[in-house]
Amino acid sequence: MPAPSTSPALPGAVCVLGLGLIGGSLLRALAGTAPVFGWNRSEATVEAARANGHDVSADLAATVRRAADTDAVIVLATPVTTLSGLVAAVAEHAPGNLLTDVVSVKEAVRRIVTAQHPAARFVGGHPMAGTSHSGWSATDPELFRGAMWMVSTGDGTDAADWLRVASIALATGATVVPAADDAHDRAVAAISHLPHLMAAATAVVGAGESGLALRLAAGSFRDGTRVAGTAPALQRAMLEANDAALLNVLSEAIDRLTDVRDDLRDRGSVEILVGDGHRARLAYEAIASGPLQPISGVTVGDHGWQEELRRQAHAGRVWLG
C-alpha cells in the first residue's frame, strides 16, 4: 500500500464510458491535463467528439481493454439503467482497474457493481453539476468548475484509490465532498430529486390553469419549474434509482404542504411555512455563498480517516486536497 498522503496524485490515465452531458464534459475537462479517452454507444456522438479532437471509440471491449493496458481509472458515465453491461465489460476486460462513476445515486450503483464485478476496486463519485440539456452538444469543459463532487468514503475505502478518484474531481476544478453512499443518497433526494418532482407539479398546475397563466408567468414560475425541462428518461432514471430516500423526503414535503393548506383554510395564514422556508433559504445561501470550510486535522490513510472525513463533511466542510 502506498504511503498515506494528503495531496492527491495526478489522476493518470482516465477512461470515460458514456459521453453525454456529464461524461462528455469530463472528457473535455481532463483533455490536456490527463491522458483521457472514452467510449460512447452512439456512432454520431463518437463522430462529434472526434471532430472536436477527442480520442473516443464506439467499441466498448476495445476501449476497456485499452484501459487495462494503460492502468486507466474507468469512469462509468451512463444513466444507472444502462450500467450493468458496462460493469460486466470491465469485469471481463479490466478486472484490476480502479473504477468510479458520476451517477446521481450511490447505493444503487454499488449494488450493480457488486452484482457484476464483486472484486471491483470501486470508489463512487457524483459531481453536483448539470443543466436541463443533455448529450454531447451540451457538454462544457468548465461544467465542474466550482461544483461540489461527492466521493464515496466508506469504512473499507482504500486511501490510494480514494485519492486518485478525488484527483479527477480536483483536476476539473471541482471541490471534493466525502460522504457515505447512504448519506449521499438521502442528501440528494432532498436537494436534487425532490426539487424535480416539485418543479414538475408546479409546471403541471400552472399549465393546466390557462394560456393567460403561462403568459403572466414570470421569475418564480420560470425558476421553480426549470428542471422539469430535463429529458424525462434522465429524470426517471435518476429519481427511480433513489426511490427509498426520495419517498421519505417527498412525504415530508407533502406533510408541509398539507399543513400550510390547513393553516390557510382554517386561519388564512401561511406564516409558518413561509417563515420556515425563508430561514431555510438563508441557511442555504450562507453555505452556498460563504467561503469553503476545509476539512482539517486528518490525513487520508490514517486510522479512521474515512469516518473523520465523513464527520466533517456532514457539517458542510469540504476536502480541498
Place this chain on the structure above:
Amino acid sequence: MPAPSTSPALPGAVCVLGLGLIGGSLLRALAGTAPVFGWNRSEATVEAARANGHDVSADLAATVRRAADTDAVIVLATPVTTLSGLVAAVAEHAPGNLLTDVVSVKEAVRRIVTAQHPAARFVGGHPMAGTSHSGWSATDPELFRGAMWMVSTGDGTDAADWLRVASIALATGATVVPAADDAHDRAVAAISHLPHLMAAATAVVGAGESGLALRLAAGSFRDGTRVAGTAPALQRAMLEANDAALLNVLSEAIDRLTDVRDDLRDRGSVEILVGDGHRARLAYEAIASGPLQPISGVTVGDHGWQEELRRQAHAGRVWLG
C-alpha cells in the same frame, strides 16, 4: 366621454403611493417620460429617493391633494395589508382622480377600494416583475421592460381610463395583458403564489436534512428555492390576500405529489408526473420564448371590447397598444 382609440394617450401626471421595489421602480421608470411624483411612509426612503433626484414626500395628504390639482393617475403601490388608509386619503383629497394599483391580487384590492371609496374611478393593474429583494435600494427603472402587466378589464371598465392605465405600463417598456380580476387571481395563484409555497417546502426539507445536503445543493435546489428568500411579510401579504384561489391550486399540487408518491411506492415509477411536468414546462417555454401574439381585430371602446380583450388574452395574447 372621449372618442374610442386604439392607441393610448401618454399617461400624463402620475402619483405613486409607496416607493418599495415596485412603486420605486415605477417612479424611476417614468421619470423623464411623464410628470411623476410620489409618497412613502418612511422618511429614510424619501430621503434616499430625493438624493437620487426624485420628487417625493412623506406627507400623504399633501401628495394626494397635489394629485387632485394635477389630475394625476394615482398608483397604489404598498402591500395589500396597508392599502385601506391610502384609499381613504384618495377618497378624501382626490375623489375624482383615476386610481390604479400594482398589487399582486386584484379581487382583494377591489374590495378595499369599494369599501373606502365606492365612487372611485378604479382600473387595477399588476406588473409581473420582481426580485427576491425589496425596498428602495432594490429599485430598477428597467424592472418592467419586457414584463407582462395585467390591466383589469371588467364589463364596466371605462375605455379612456383603461387606456390611460395601459399607457403607464407601456411607458415602462412592459406589455399589457387584459384580464378580469378573478381570472387574474386564479392565474397568479398557479404561476406565482403556489411557486412560493413549493419553494418554501423544498427549502425546509433540504435544510432539515444536513449540512452535507446544503453543501451538495446545486442548480435544482438554488433555482427551486429562490423565491423562498423573499421577505416573509411580503410573501404573506401576497399569498394570504389570494387565499381562495391559492387553496385550489395548492390542493391540486398536493394531489399530484400524493399520486406520484403512491406510484413511486407501489410501482417504483415517477413516469406520469415527470412526463406531464416536462410537457407543461415545454408549453411554458413555447409561450415565454416565442414571439408575442398581439390581440387583434378589436378597438378599445367598441361595444363589447372588454369581453373580446379578455377572450384573446385568455389564450395567451397581449395588447401592444
